[in-house]
Amino acid sequence: MGxxxxxxxxxxxxxxxxxxxxxxTPEEERAAKLTDLGFGRVFTDHMAVxxxxxxxxxxxxxxxxxxxxxxxxxxxxxxxxxxxxxGLKAYRRDDGGVNLFRPDANxxxxxxxxxxxxxxxxxxxxxxxxxxxxxxxxxxxxxxGEGSLYLRPFMIANEVFLGVKPSSEYVFAVIASPVxxxxxxxxxxxxxxxxxxxxxxxxxxxxxxxxxxNYAASLxxxxxxxxxxxxxxxxxxxxxxxxxEELGGMxxxxxxxxxxxxxxxxxxxxxGITRDSxxxxxxxxxxxxxxxxYTIDQWRADAASGKLREAxxxxxxxxxxxxxxxxxxxxxxxxxxxxxxxxxxxxxxxxVDIQYGRAADPHNWIRKVL
Ligand SMILES: *Cc1c(COP(=O)(O)O)cnc(C)c1O
Numbered sequence: 001m002g003x004x005x006x007x008x009x010x011x012x013x014x015x016x017x018x019x020x021x022x023x024x025t026p027e028e029e030r031a032a033k034l035t036d037l038g039f040g041r042v043f044t045d046h047m048a049v050x051x052x053x054x055x056x057x058x059x060x061x062x063x064x065x066x067x068x069x070x071x072x073x074x075x076x077x078x079x080x081x082x083x084x085x086x087g088l089k090a091y092r093r094d095d096g097g098v099n100l101f102r103p104d105a106n107x108x109x110x111x112x113x114x115x116x117x118x119x120x121x122x123x124x125x126x127x128x129x130x131x132x133x134x135x136x137x138x139x140x141x142x143x144x145g146e147g148s149l150y151l152r153p154f155m156i157a158n159e160v161f162l163g164v165k166p167s168s169e170y171v172f173a174v175i176a177s178p179v180x181x182x183x184x185x186x187x188x189x190x191x192x193x194x195x196x197x198x199x200x201x202x203x204x205x206x207x208x209x210x211x212x213x214n215y216a217a218s219l220x221x222x223x224x225x226x227x228x229x230x231x232x233x234x235x236x237x238x239x240x241x242x243x244x245e246e247l248g249g250m251x252x253x254x255x256x257x258x259x260x261x262x263x264x265x266x267x268x269x270x271x272g273i274t275r276d277s278x279x280x281x282x283x284x285x286x287x288x289x290x291x292x293x294y295t296i297d298q299w300r301a302d303a304a305s306g307k308l309r310e311a312x313x314x315x316x317x318x319x320x321x322x323x324x325x326x327x328x329x330x331x332x333x334x335x336x337x338x339x340x341x342x343x344x345x346x347x348x349x350x351x352v353d354i355q356y357g358r359a360a361d362p363h364n365w366i367r368k369v370l
Contacts, residue, residue: 014061014125014126014129015061016048016061016062016063016129016130016133017060017061017062017063018062018063018064018133018137019062019063019064019065020046020065020137021045021046021064021065021066022065024045025045027140030140030141033178034141034143034147034178037143037147037178037179037180038179038180039150039177039179039180039317040150040177040179041177042177042178043066043175043176043177044066044134044138044141044149044175044176044177044178045065045066045137045138045141046063046064046065046066046134046137046138046176047063047064047065047066047067047134047173047174047175047176048061048062048063048130048131048133048134048173048174049061049062049063049064049171049172049173050062050122050126050130050171050172050173051158051169051170051171051172052120052122052169052170052171052172053168053169053170054168054169057120058120058122058123058126058172061126061129061130063130063133063134063137066175069171071158072160074160074161074162075156075157075158075159075160076157076158076159076160076161076167077156077157077158077167079162080157080164081211081212081213081216082117082118082119082156082157082166082167083117083154083155083156083157083211083212083213084110084113084114084117084119084154084155084209084210084211084212085152085153085154085155085210085211085212086106086109086110086113086127086151086152086153086154086210087106087150087151087152087210087315087316087317088100088101088102088103088106088131088150088151088153088273088316089101089148089149089150089151089179089316089355090135090142090148090149090151090176090369091142091148091149091355091356091357092142092143092144092147092148092356093356093357094356094357094358095357096370097357097368097369097370098135098139098142098368098369098370099355099356099357099366099367099368099369100131100132100135100366100367100368100369101273101354101355101365101366101367102273102277102365102367103127103128103131103132103367104124104128104367105273105276106127106131106153106273107122107124107125107127107128108124109209109210109271109273110122110127110153110155110210111124111127112208112209113209113210113211114155116206116208116209116211117206117209117211118166119155119157119166119167119170120170122155122172126172127153127172128367130153130172130174131151131153131174132367132369134151134174134175134176135149135151135176135369135370136369136370138176139370141176141178142178143178143179143180145181146180146181146352147178147179147180147181148178148179148355149176149177149178149179150176150177150178150179150316150317151174151175151176152174152175152176152177153172153173153174154172154173154174154175155170155171155172155173156170156171157169157170158170158171179317187318187319187320187321187322187340187344187345187348188340189321189322189323189324189325189335189338189339189340190231190232190313190321190322190323190324191229191230191231191232191323191324191325191326191327192225192230192231192232192233192234192247192313192323192325192326192327193221193224193225193228193230193232193233193234193327193328194233194234194236194296194326194327194328194329195221195224195225195233195234195235195236196236196241196328196329197221197224198217198218198220198221198224198235199235199236199237199238199241200214200217200218200221200235200238200245200246200248200268201214201235201238201245201268201269202238202239202268203238203239203267203268205268207245207267207268207269207270208266208267208268208269208270208271209270210270214270215248215249218233218235218248218249221233221235221248222248228327229327230325230327232247232248232250232313232321233247233248234246234247234252234326235247235248236296237268238268242295242296242297243264243293243294243295243296244264244293244294244295244296244299245264245268245269246264246269246270247313249315249317250272250313250314250315250318250321251263251264251269251270251272251274251275251313251314251315252264252311252312252313252314252323253275253278253311253312253313253314253344254294254299254302254308254310254311255308255309255310255311255312255341255343255344256302256307256308256309257306257307257308257309258288259287259288259343260287260288260289260290261278261279261282261287261288261289261290261343262289262290262291262292262294263275263278263279263289263290263291264291264292264293264294265291265292265293266291272314272315272316273316274314274315274316274319274320274351275314277351277365278314278320278347278351279291280363281347281350281351282347284362296328299311299326300326300331300333303326303333303334303335304333308335309336309341309343310322310323310335310336310341310342310343310344311323311326311335312341312343312344312347319348319351319352320344320345320347320348320351322336322339322340322341322344322345323335324336324338324339324340325338354366
């Protein structure tokens with residue numbers, strides 16, 4: 001077998017061939033692009049790619065010029081959506097070095113996503129190596145200050161076949177996009193729309209894995225949120241339509257007057273690494289954190305009585321977004337007077353300081369790439 005990754009003494013040898021771009025973006029052009037960053041529109045010069053087929057396993061690992069994929073119109077992913085992805089960031093430290101935040105957790109989640117979608121799981125060391133090599137070759141694209149390099153590992157079913165079955169071929173790739181601070185001038189509270197017509201995930205479905213299909217299914221609800229003047233949608237459970245689950249792409253936390261936190265339990269929601277990090281940091285600080293169900297009616301009542309002090313959404317892209325207003329067909333309510341609260345802002349600073357290497361890292365979350 002021509003498999004490139006052989007286990008020797010428990011070590012997986014990964015041989016990425018590096019082919020630097022023959023015409024990288026000129027320095028001035030790159031500098032200009034880095035001054036005008038939104039989210040996900042500017043890309044670096046390279047990508048990492050690894051191929052899989054049944055005969056050879058994972059093979060042909062390369063870091064090369066970012067280029068278009070040539071896809072046959074009958075490629076499986078275009079028809080049956082066998083696709084998964086990840087999202088993580090590289091942060092520039094004050095000393096000029098570069099941090100990744102918990103890439104092992106992303107690699108593990110990617111493995112779980114592949115298994116759920118009947119795709120070929122990618123060994124975790126290959127995932128991490130691909131990400132690290134891309135960060136190193138495109139290091140000049142990492143913005144300073146509060147910016148970061150957003151990394152997007154993904155995998156598609158690459159077999160040319162219209163039969164409905166797991167593909168026998170896959171392509172794993174990592175691309176990178178420099179992003180500015182998500183919020184100019186500090187995180188502005190978001191308004192969210194409670195989706196009563198559409199659900200995101202059901203027990204036994206794919207809600208707990210990061211597959212593109214989950215996002216496709218959420219877009220109509222997100223459009224409804226925008227139509228109602230809201231920034232984001234929040235989904236309820238698919239059975240009773242009462243329990244808060246999560247936003248389209250972020251998990252959710254509630255802060256009560258006794259200082260405790262509550263977040264919906266894992267199951268149908270995406271197990272966010274930011275969510276997990278917030279739980280760990282809060283518990284370490286002596287805060288009570290419950291992973292329990294919470295209904296939309298209770299939320300409304302607690303906001304009215306003052307028992308609920310804050311609510312916030314969390315995820316890699318925005319870190320923490322305070323929720324200022326909740327809207328639904330049956331009425332709106334405001335949280336913390338519509339302002340960002342101290343718990344959300346405190347946790348945000350704690351996390352961001354660890355990510356940029358400005359604070360101690362007691363949980364070994366940081367992986368120095370440079
Ligand atoms: C990626 C994602 C999150 C956040 O996960 P992080 O690991 O914290 O970035 C939350 N919900 C959904 C649906 C997601 O896809």
